[in-house]
Amino acid sequence: MRLDEFSRLLETYGADPAHWPEARRMAAQALLEVSPGAQALHNSARFLDNALDVSLPGPDAAAMARMRGKLARAVAREPLPRAEAGLLRLLRPWAPMGAGALVTLAVCALWMSRPLPPQSDEILGAPRLMAMMDTLP
Template sequence: MNIERFKAILEAYGADPDRWPEAERDDAVAFLRSERSAQAAHDAAAELDGLLAPAAISAMPSEILTARLLRAVPQPEFLADWKRVAAAAALALAIGLGGGYVSGTLVPPADEEAYYEIAFDGLDSEVQFDWEGGA
């Protein structure tokens, strides 16, 4: 253990040895007991921990503050106006279904042959298929 590593442990984990990394704890405690510079760094870290301890206790906001903060958050535009979005989607669906029906693509053909003609209209005309017995 050297003073640089010891100071790094103090900066990262504070002065309480119980919070230090377990793998280095014994070496750090022995270094603290044997080195005067380590004791001075530890005292400074302990003083800082004492200053920060009250802040850690009161870090949670009250319920009133939490409610005020949540009310102050602006709503996204699309959520605030969801009725207009739903109406637009329903209108688009109605127009699409109505247009499809009027154009005849949703109107059922008169006979079974018309179904096959519509379904296979784009196939090569040279390929013949016997629906009853195969190709």
């Protein structure tokens, strides 16, 4: 891990290694052990984390209760989902999203795979006409 990546890691997740992504945690800790620059960045990030923890107030219990009450009332006022009618309601579990496109593709494949109708002898093509003209006196 490079020092600029370590700096971005600290800016994104803070100084606590428990908050760092597992995939990058070992590399970051290895850099932190050997690099004085990484140690200085980590100390700065730890200082910032502590300052934010002290300066930010904790959640107010009364405000949280009011917010939960408003949310519960808003959810209670929402109308119930209406039942789908008839055949669509019966087919819904069997027809996943996008089934219409799949059915259309299957119909097109069947239509294109059908055999061509036999050619009529009444309609003569150019090669046949040329051959007939060569036989004329």
